[in-house]
Amino acid sequence: MNYNESEIEEMTLEETIEETGNEYVEVEMRCWKILYFLNPNNIKLQPDDDVIVEVDRGQDIGKVTHTAIRGKEYDEMHKQGKVLSVIRSTTESDLASMEEIMERERLATEKFMEALVKYPFDMKWLDTVYQFDGNKVTFFFSSEGRVDFREFVRELASLLKTRIELHQSTGRDEAKKLGGYGMCGNQYCCSSFMKRFNQVTIKMAKDQNLSGNLSKISGPCGRLLCCLHFEEDFYAELSKEFPEIGDEVYWEGRKMYVYRNDFNAKTIYLASETQEIITVSLEKYQESKKKK
Numbered sequence: 001m002n003y004n005e006s007e008i009e010e011m012t013l014e015e016t017i018e019e020t021g022n023e024y025v026e027v028e029m030r031c032w033k034i035l036y037f038l039n040p041n042n043i044k045l046q047p048d049d050d051v052i053v054e055v056d057r058g059q060d061i062g063k064v065t066h067t068a069i070r071g072k073e074y075d076e077m078h079k080q081g082k083v084l085s086v087i088r089s090t091t092e093s094d095l096a097s098m099e100e101i102m103e104r105e106r107l108a109t110e111k112f113m114e115a116l117v118k119y120p121f122d123m124k125w126l127d128t129v130y131q132f133d134g135n136k137v138t139f140f141f142s143s144e145g146r147v148d149f150r151e152f153v154r155e156l157a158s159l160l161k162t163r164i165e166l167h168q169s170t171g172r173d174e175a176k177k178l179g180g181y182g183m184c185g186n187q188y189c190c191s192s193f194m195k196r197f198n199q200v201t202i203k204m205a206k207d208q209n210l211s212g213n214l215s216k217i218s219g220p221c222g223r224l225l226c227c228l229h230f231e232e233d234f235y236a237e238l239s240k241e242f243p244e245i246g247d248e249v250y251w252e253g254r255k256m257y258v259y260r261n262d263f264n265a266k267t268i269y270l271a272s273e274t275q276e277i278i279t280v281s282l283e284k285y286q287e288s289k290k291k292k
Contacts, residue, residue: 025086026066026195027053031129031138031167032176034195035062036069038085050090057163058135059087061094065195094132101130108137111159119152126169126177136163142174171221172197182219189226200224204232207239209260238263241282251280251288 024036025045037053045051049064105128112125126140137160149166156164169177176190190197205228210217219225242261243249249256251270259277260269266282 023067024069025051025064026069027051027062027086028065028195029060029062031140032173034065035084038083040085041088043086043089045086045089050095052087052090052094052132054084054087055131056082056084058131058133061090061098061132101132101134104134105130105137108139108160112139112156115152115155115159118155119149121147121149121152123147123149124174126174134162136165138165138167140167140169140173140177142169142171170223172223175219175221180220182225184227188219190221194226198226198229200226200229204228206245207232208235209262235263241286242268243285251278 023039023042025039027035027037029035035053037051039045043051045064045067047064047066051062051064052059053062108130109125109128112128116123116125122143122145124142126142128137128139130137139156147168153164153166172190175188176194179191180188182188186192200223202224205217205224208228208231210228214224217225217228239261242263243258245258245261247258249258249270254272256270256272256278258268259271261267262269268280268282268285270278270280272278
């Protein structure tokens, strides 16, 4: 059975897959966003293929990152709302036109900078991205606080004669865009393999005994290191063998408190009421618990 675009739009995301047999593909846009698109014509796509896709107001270009969507990615599509589609694979003409688009972005950036000096903004420009069809240009910037740029946007719109969007980015967005190398010697996770940022909390640092010096567990973006999230499950599982920090225990007839756990050395640090610190191996601690 054939479906027209209006019928597809009225279906839920589950219905479109079940009824039409079409799959969704994950596409990274030039504005760094990860979006999901229906592939209604079953175009044969592979990761890293460039595609022209439908967006809210026109068409844009992006790069396929996944051709099979499941699990969390499928749930993410529900937040996206309207079902958008892959229109076609890019042609040589499309790719050639990217040179013209990049030149337009360069000129738009110049106008942005010229106009910016007239306003008392504490704003750092990061990037300029034109929509593929030219219907919109987005300026990405970072700023310490909120910026009221309504008048600025009106001036830019009159200069560039197109729809303007200003997007205030976070320190993590900036690190992802600019790239670099972390203290581990590897390329930033966010600019190499990470598709989206995960929440990283100080509790994760505490679970891994790394909460003493925030500067040592923060990235160049000023946020806690993403790798704390990667290793959290490992430490959470490992911690099951250890007592909780602050637990009251009796060791050799003395009341003490768990001061610190060293997961790597399999050692428990106990503190007495007089602030005396002693170390106990995990093996000995577990043996004493069994005897009781």
